[in-house]
Amino acid sequence: MTTMTVRAEQRQQQTLSPRLQHAVRLLQLSSLDFAQEVHDALGKNPFLEGEDVDLDPASGAAAVPLAAGTVADATVADDADAAGAGNADLDNGSDGERDSWQADSYGSQRRGEDGEMSVMDTMAVETSLTAHLHGQLNVLSLSQREVVLAKVIVESLDDDGYLRADMAELLSIAELDPMPTEEEMQIAIGRVQALDPSGVGARSVGECLLLQLADIACPQARETARRIIAEHLPSLAAKDVNGLARTLSRTPAEIEAVCERIRRLDPRPGWRFGGSPVQYVTPDVIIRKVRGQWAVILNPVIAPRVRLNHVYAEMFARHRCAQNTEMAAHLQEARWTVRNIEQRFATILSVSQAIVKRQKHFFEYGALAMKPLGLREIADEVGLHESTVSRVTNNKYMATPLGVFELKYFFSRAMTTASGGACSATAIRGLIKDMIEAERSSAPLSDAEIARQLAQQGLVVARRTVTKYRQLLKIEAVERRRVHS
Missing domain, CATH: 1.10.10.60 (Homeodomain-like)
Incomplete structure (x- = not known):
């Protein structure tokens, strides 16, 4: 027969306080995610306020050089003042000038104070591959049925410009009565393949290259290229010039010239249109040599100035009551956020300084001078736990005269x-x-x-x-x- 007993047990267990959890979460974020986190906090917490960051080179703020391979975001200061000056000019101007300005504001061209178009107005709008092909189909003399079949092919292309779908799938997509035949679909595929860019609508790399052979002016070279692509594509990939010369009864020099011309063809014609935007990396710290010593500087672009709104905090303290628990939570979170932001950048700076101290020969002589470095060495030097150093070095970047590197790049066994x-x-x-x-x-x-x-x-x-x-x-x-x- 079992009996029930009650006993007391003491146990030590380490738990993270809410503030420490918030600090750890902010520390492991990348600069872009951190900026979004701060932006969200400023928007929903009334006790937080931001300060404009002065990025004027004359003020001594650090900016990432283009040679380092990084584009730093720029913040335009005094936007409100500029808008106010523009409105003052409108008030002082004539009705005709006001009407002209309003017409421009409703259009696609937004002008600055000097009457010139802004930089955003001069940026080209990217055209997708499907939009480019649809535009060409719209000017062709085709029947409604032919247009539908051709557009089915266009909508089935992948990002490379290839037609990966099989014939049965294409026939099922085209909702026409009567149902299109394979011959009609082949004609539609050929019609799309005749559009710009050359090679679009191909079903394989070889077919894509064959569709572009019309760009080769010399008939003999074009025929040799056709045979290489159609019959000896593996030899072309292996750069077996001598083997191709023997097989095709040509000199190695002729084969090399033809192969070089084939390599200039585009195996992914779809990449010319609507490419994915380039994701630029904004470095967290910048390394410069100052008076013969390597100095570590926090990038002001990624260091937002957030402070506690003391006016609101004092008003809340004077009128605080038991029912204001939500506002009290906002105030506590605001204080945590300010301290955790300061702690984040202090930690990144101290870890970066320790890395530069250990790897100074890398900055002088390049990758061959990189020393073995472990997380424990940096952790012991800055007085942090290894897991904290790991969080700091993840998704944090350093701009150096040799390029932009992730902090964890400097660690190797x-x-x-x-x-x-x-x-x-x-x-x-x-x-x-x-x-x-x-x-x-x-x-x-x-x-x-x-x-x-x-x-x-x-x-x-x-x-x-x-x-x-x-x-x-x-x-x-x-x-x-x-x-x-």
């Missing part, structure tokens, strides 16, 4: 050399890149040969590791790099 020393994996990748760049195109280095040469320099690296590093560097395999003479 140590690899022991034959002499007993240590070398970072980043330095080995840089060495592999230099070796491949210096190789002869007719006799490129295999991964095994690269591993052997590294061993001669005292770096014992397995061939599969060389392969992994080469793939990380986005360098093709040895046969793809070989140029046959």
